[in-house]
Amino acid sequence: MNPFYSVTDKQDTRQAQRLNSTTIAVLTIYGLVVLMIFGSRLVSPSLGGISQLMNVLYLSSFLVICAFGQGLVILVRGLDLSVASMITLGGVLSTTFMQGTNEGLYFIIPGILLISALVGVISGLGVTHLSIPPFIMTMAMGLIVYSVCLGFTEGTPRGFPAPMLNAFMQNKVLGVALPILLMLVFILIFTILQSYSAFGRKLNAVGNNPDAANIAGIAVKRMTISAYAISAACSALAGVLLAAYANGATLRMGDDYLLPSIAAVVVGGSSILGGRGSFLGTVGGALLLTTLSSMLSALGVGQGWKTILEGIVILVALIMLREQIFTGLQSMLKKPN
């Protein structure tokens, strides 16, 4: 047999296995989310309804947006620790520029996204061209951005988001809050972007093997930088929305999103080493974490136990989602054949 054929064959099955394990992981997570939302009715009759589902979707929209950027950075073997500061930057810039009026809203938001993307480009440049470890680079950028926000606002962010944004956060269309619809559009576009577009495939290739990607003619450094830029812009967008939701920015508004953004990505079945991950999985991870936390709050569980349970869920998800388990499962399923 021609040896070249056997090589292609092998790669094909590997691809199939990988798809399989990702699909199983994603399905498991969504199954858990559904189970938790509707199962919570057993614990308390006030839970488990459509309104609670909507609430969870609403609250998770912020996390979904920043977790997408985090997922892209993790996909290219990085880690973005500047998420919290970029959320703060987005919030502070939006309230400062909008000053509670709708004037100029249409260039302020793109402007904020552009500024934050530039910050992401700087992080990306540090990682790719100066070979600074990603988490050091993003952590340092985060510190710098945070301290600029702190100095710029002198400790207390002033101003208010545009009324139009406030209305956007509160209004509903056919009983569904607009941010949820925005999130659905976001998920649709970015699933295509990450998994089915040439851009996404290139990012996957870079994460899988940068050297091979380079040989294949992919501009590895440029792709990596764009992942950091997108992540920074996503976090800033989440910051703008959060400021509109809370009707004002605070300097610590991003703190609750840094670790959950990483957790959502890894719970969603992406490898923290890069090269493997799907945005739908990340969305599932974000939904799972938000559902868990809102369910535990609704049940009146104290902050301590709530935090412990969240940690345990992440740990269990990690242990369950190990690749060996899937390959083990597959070999078990294959044996009878």
Place this chain on the structure above:
Amino acid sequence: MTIKKMADSGLMIMVIYLIIFAIYAAVQPSALSAYSIQGLFNNSLPLMLAAAGATFVILQGGFDLSVAGTISLVNSIVAVLQFDGAIGAVGILGIALTVGILVGAINGFVVAYLKIQAIAATLATMIICQGIALLILRAPGGYVSDFMAYELTGSVLEVPVSIIVAFLVAMLWFVFRRTNAGRNLLAIGQDAKASELSGIDVARTKFFSFIWAGAFYALAAYFLAAQTSTGSPSAGEPFLLLTFAAVALGGTAFGGGRGGVTASLLGAATLVLMQKFLFSIGVSSFYTGMVQGLIMILAVLFSGAVQFVVDKRNIT
């Protein structure tokens, strides 16, 4: 002495520290008084110990986010234990170390034997520890005995206790890195596969690196309680980023294999000194984060440049 040895022994960071200290002392002459030196070291010690612990994990190529959770947890435990006097302080130290080692053992087991990525696994244990800390101590407060608050932050024979502790840690590392365990730790960081093939028990070495880390985080939390004479269930949060900044400043390579605990101790001390120095020359506290961020990037670039020079010499 070659450049590489200088970088590894922490000589470089020591020089940086002394330069900053000299400028600081020139700007603020009162910095040289015994009282303010003691205060400076008392402030630095918790971060120094945390950075020392994280170095053990980073040297083998791992990563440990649980530093924040472990410090919060142990700090809370120390603050609820009401043991007085010297014997009480020793008893609390024992309990603190036990808890730290236990957290380290869990981390080590999950990472080394269940083969879960270190960042993800320690993220989970960190969150769990923070939760337990909240159960133990609901709000900042608690009780720290007078012995801990005064004697452990005081001096023995004119030498501040904090300097003695830091010196002992440096000595411990000096001995440890010459033992088989220490050599294995660095070997794994340099090339885990080659170490495995040459008969080093990689999983075991990784496991113990997390145990060392846990013990040092516990020590950091213990001295933090003594220094602030109070406890807090979120005491560890500021340590998360600063610890890695300190390790980076010390020149330890992320990815493992190069660096040392002594350098991290000095890196942490430099970070704290820098804060004091920036404050003393009137830089608004708003912007200290900016300077810290820039210094972190420069430190890593500098350490990378040293490595580049070393590699080039080795090849030619």
